[in-house]
Amino acid sequence: MNYFLTEEQQMIQELAAQIAREKIKPVRAQLDEQEEFPWEIMQVLAQADLFGLYIPEEYGGMGGGILENCLAIEQLAQACIGVATSFAASGLGAYPILLYGSEEQKQRYLPEVAAGKRLAAFGLTESSAGSDVSGIKTTAVRDGDHYLLNGNKQWITNGGEAEIYSVLALTDRSKGPRGASFFIVEKGDPGFSFGRKEKKLGIRASATRELIFQDCRIPKDRLIGREGIGFINAMKTFDKSRPGIAALGVGLSQGALDLAVEYARQREQFGKPIITFQAIQHKLANMAIKTEASRALLYAAARHMDTEPPDASKLAAMVKVFSGDVAMEVATDAVQILGGYGYMQDYPVEKMMRDAKILQIYEGTNEIQRNIIGQELNKEYSRIKETFF
Known part of the structure; x- marks a missing residue:
């Protein structure tokens, strides 16, 4: 059944299926056993322009939507959802920027994500805040033209491998969830480090690490949207x-x-x-x-x-x-x-x-x-x- 897919959508399916068949299936057991991040496959997906399926054309993407992205993910997942999760998680990390980022932020980060040159990740979960998002404790305090982030994020997919992180932190503790804001943190920012790579039951090809912020100093223009809409x-x-x-x-x-x-x-x-x-x-x-x-x-x-x-x-x-x-x-x-x-x-x-x-x-x-x-x-x-x- 083609579910009334357009010719372009069928091409996306076929391309992703070919990559799954030729590049993922032969190595999925090895990636799982060795808990190896699939960088070579990520490069193949980047060359196929699949990272930009849901990103508008003005930011280097294909201009598709949720359906197009899902069509690719489904085909990759038939071979290995560890690899497919690594691919999909970059989109999760990019969406906060796509939804609420400034034009400057979108122009700066989305083209690189769309091209697969830099992976993204999403930093929300903490040891005391998973399903209960309102329980986050990571803070971001304004310090002149910068923010200082302090806290930890746990079980972050693509942690340590991604270079762009959308991180939720409290800018006003007194307001609870209404005092939360998103920030863009880049790998290499001072005060930003990673915990050990977690050993997992499944999806072992994906990387899951703790994000550690110790007086992590980032420019104020890395705030996504405005304070309080995180x-x-x-x-x-x-x-x-x-x-x-x-x-x-x-x-x-x-x-x-x-x-x-x-x-x-x-x-x-x-x-x-x-x-x-x-x-x-x-x-x-x-x-x-x-x-x-x-x-x-x-x-x-x-x-x-x-x-x-x-x-x-x-x-x-x-x-x-x-x-x-x-x-x-x-x-x-x-x-x-x-x-x-x-x-x-x-x-x-x-x-x-x-x-x-x-x-x-x-x-x-x-x-x-x-x-x-x-x-x-x-x-x-x-x-x-x-x-x-």
Whole structure:
């Protein structure tokens, strides 16, 4: 199914699929085992102009939107969501600048991100502030023509590898979330350093590090927008980026399904391929149904969200929840179908099962996403005059 994709959108799919097939699949096991950041693949993606899919043409991008970005992420994720996460996380780091940055900031940073010359990263999570964004403690204090940042950010994707960081910090503690602001911090700024590279259950090809700010001095023109709009910027950024997490889930589901079907057609028990057994057919059927449903929801939501709709937060939460849960289920079922082989590292589904778990956790846990959906439903129905009882 092409889901009414334009010729250009199909070309994006095909290009990303080719890179996944030729560049990622042959090395995904090695990248996972050695926990190696995929710099060579990032360079290939840059040469293919995929980093700029969602960035306007005036800043060196392709002028596409959420859907175009998701199409590429999905294809890359079929091979490895560790690599695809490294790619997608640069967009997450760039969105605060794209949404609320000054024209000067956009001209300075976005062309390099679009060209893949410099990766970006998003600095929000702290040890005491993950799902509860209002719990951040990192501060930014004005000091003449500069700001001094102090605090730590934890579990930051692309940490240490990226050169551009969008960092949320409190400029007025007394106002809570309304006192938060975003800043652009560059790798190499004085007082900015990194913690150790985290050892993870999955997505091991991606880099996850702590960001450490100790009197980190940055020019005042690195403030994104104005003071006090950081929380709004973060929420708007997540509306743009969470469909990308859904695309990771769709891609992983498809990759696991492909492997499971291929194995079931070849593996024989009791003298015939196991795909002829009803139990296996039903499991594969459920995997296929949910994968296709996940893709359909993603494409429809991404198209709608590119129109800047008022229900963007609800849709972004819906696609992330559904695709993440489906990916975890499909990957687990793929391991079950492969049996003992599925549990071994020689077969990719073992890695896919480990990788899938993060989709239910990062960029807002699926529990938090359900909270968002419930809150938005409450708002919507409070505006409806009709009585349903």
